[in-house]
Amino acid sequence: MDVFLQQLINGLTLGSIYGLIAIGYTMVFGIIGMVNFAHGDVFMVSSFVALILFLLLTTWLGLSSIALALLIVLVLTMVLTALWGWAIERVAYRPLRGSFRLAPLISAIGVSIFLSNFVQVTQGARNKPTPPMLNGGITLLDQGGYAVTLSYKQCLIMAVTAVLLLGFWYLVQRTSFGRAQRACEQDRRMAALLGIDVDRTISLTFVLGAALAAVAGVLYLLYYGVVSFSDGFVPGVKAFTAAVLGGIGSLPGAVLGGLIIGLIETFWSAYFSIEYKDVAAFSILAIVLIFMPSGILGRAEVEKV
Amino acid sequence: MQASRTGPSDGAASFPDILRDAGLYALVALGLCIPIVSFRTELSQNSALDLVPRWGLVAGLCAAVFVVRVLQRLVLARRDARKALTPSAHQATEAVHGEPNAGQRVSRLAVPVFVGFALGLPLIAVLATGGLSQSRYWIDLGILILTYVMLGWGLNIVVGLAGLLDLGYVAFYAVGAYAYALLSTTFGLSFWVCLPLAGLFAALWGMLLGFPVLRLRGDYLAIVTLAFGEIIRLVLINWVDLTGGAAGISSIPRATFFGIPFTAGDDGFAARFGLTFDSMHRNVFLYYLILALALLTNAVTLRLRRLPIGRAWEALREDEIACRSLGINTTTTKLTAFALGAMFGGFAGSFFAVRQGFISPESFNFLESAIILAIVVLGGMGSQVGVAVAAIAMVGGPEMLRNLGFLKAIFGEGFDPSEYRLLLFGLAMVAMMVWRPRGLISVRVPSVALKERRAIAGSLVREGHG
Secondary structure (H helix, E strand, O other): OHHHHHHHHHHHHHHHHHHHHHHHHHHHHHHHOOOOOOHHHHHHHHHHHHHHHHHHHHHHOOOOOHHHHHHHHHHHHHHHHHHHHHHHHHHHHHHHOOOOOHHHHHHHHHHHHHHHHHHHHHHOOOOEEOOOOOOOEEEEEEEOOEEEEEEHHHHHHHHHHHHHHHHHHHHHHHOHHHHHHHHHHHOHHHHHHOOOOHHHHHHHHHHHHHHHHHHHHHHHHHHHOEEOOOOOHHHHHHHHHHHHHHOOOOHHHHHHHHHHHHHHHHHHHHHOOOOOHHHHHHHHHHHHHHHOOOOOOOOOOOOOO | OHHHHHOHHHHHOOHHHHHHHHHHHHHHHHHHHOOOOOEEEEEOOOOOEEEEEOHHHHHHHHHHHHHHHHHHHHHHHHHHHHHHHOOOHHHHHHHHOOOOOHHHHHHHHHHHHHHHHHHHHHHHHHHHHOOOOOOHHHHHHHHHHHHHHHHHHHHHHHHHHOOOOOOOOHHHHHHHHHHHHHHHHHHOOOHHHHHHHHHHHHHHHHHHHHHHHOOOOHHHHHHHHHHHHHHHHHHHHHOHHHHOHHHOEOOOOOOEEOOEEOOOOOOOHHHHOOOOOOOHHHHHHHHHHHHHHHHHHHHHHHHHHHOHHHHHHHHHHHOHHHHHHOOOOHHHHHHHHHHHHHHHHHHHHHHHHHHHOOEOHHHHOHHHHHHHHHHHHHOOOOOHHHHHHHHHHHHHHHHHHOOOOHHHHHHOOOOOHHHHHHHHHHHHHHHHHHHOOOOOOOOEOOOOOOOOOOOEOHHHOOOOOO
16 A cells, blocks of 8 residues: 555656646647657757756856755746747748648657757767755655655645646636637638737747746656756657547646556556566557547547548 | 748848848857757766856857858848749649659669669779778678668658558568577578568568558557557567567677688688688678668569559558548558568568677667658658668768768867767758658659659649548
């Protein structure tokens, strides 16, 4: 029971991070129908940005309050990563709108290869550890030597995720941007006829997706304390799995899918084998796409001839 | 990119406008460089991270972006001005006229030239470098390029002809390589026995993995095949008893000349044929082996295109629903495409194993799949010549980076151009999609025609839809 509870906490933490990345996939797929293959690498870039900003603030500027430093890092990383998302859409995807269907996917694979190697060239191939921050936690249960702890990091990750999701939900459901975004998702041409700037809406979608990936990047760095240039691919695929599992195009679905994938991964590692945890994630991806392509909360796609 | 937003009317944009626009680009580049380029993280002795500022590099990058953008705008302005004089004339001719254009006439001539050059490459290399052992670099490069040409042609069956986007092709390459490695090290079978077996195994895997994805299309198909490719790689890493895990399989038997080994001994190749022993004999043999395998792939593909199954593939690529309503069995059509494509991947894999003498799961990661797919797409899906040209450009081009020694003089001694190989590779993929999304050779010649064969402009072909 206590092992189960501990794994549940770990799984939910991991799942929050996947959920944040998955939103970027699901929004982009919803609005322009492409798999933004480079999203995982945007997440990795944001981790590096956060790492460097954190070092800058603490060692160069001598900021002693870790909490304040983290807050500044979070905001700045979101802004800088959003700029990456915007620039990528502008350079690599926008010229391809209306091109044949595979062009954006291949372009996205190119961006993904570019980003991971860009970081490798500029930052080196070795793993980058962070100084430990936010240690300690709350002991929930202590039975026979096995203590179930909820660390402050995990609290922070879940809290930040929950707050951001609420804010994000408000943005999509209640503001005029959100309305425009949902309209473009339904019918881009009709939305354009009704005076919505479609290009701007798509740009903003990428910006928002990248900003949420940046939050995930900061939290990932905080949680694992190490990042490397190749860390984008596997979390990216897992987050995509989460988006598909939840039903691609559905925002609550992305978060739900992220939590499920996080839980499956941690329980699989704890009870079966840690070597095959990525195999489990990839298998879920294949199984869901083959047998349940509309996901848990998604709409079934109707093909018109 | 800017032009598409503001329209062709800004073709006559004034120079200050262009400068301001380029300045904006440089500003964005500056934003992107902060802090990921401007500070390098270095591990210090006590395993903490130090920051090394590099503002000079940032300034250089921003200046480069500025200059490139100014040039791009000037070129675009000139092109728009020219376009404005002859409004949309070329679009009309492309659709109505079906006569072979200059590119096709060149390509008709190019095929014999290519094949002749490929056949004569070892001789040319030996003559140019002045000795068999000095030509090693060029022959090895030829082998590498031909391997990718063969993989590209194999994948072309799946992606180019049948229109099924496969991002896990490297899995079949891996199956072929491991099939040869395991069969030869455990049962002592020779390469010539293993080659067909490896192809057979790969084809079997192609069918096995193809079966569950019959219902999927487009992006989803791509992602599922990617997942399969990764699963196979992870199993190869983790199934240590069979595959040796991440350490791989070493001391795989080397290639023999139909049973005669390339050794210095009395029954070796050199002694039997009255030559002086040279280790390059094996490389030359391997070169002709992969050339023969690649040409076989090409020949089979070209023949299959004329058979009913090949026509069914192309019909499937253009429109799956129409295909089904005409009574074509899409299940067998898709499965044969997967199986045949996988079979050639398997052949290439066992060639890879016999050439290297050592294989490990590291050689079969997703990047390889992406490179092979990029070769097929950049070549213009379905075009055999295009795939060959793309393979030479994508594999041979980065190799040329190693020879750019003069760059060291500009950027300092620590500068290694080959580090930038994949970086440029990714950029090239994006640039090709933006510039020519249909690939190098986008014009199609139909396999079957009623009276005369007419070329079809790439923009009229709807592939990749299914």
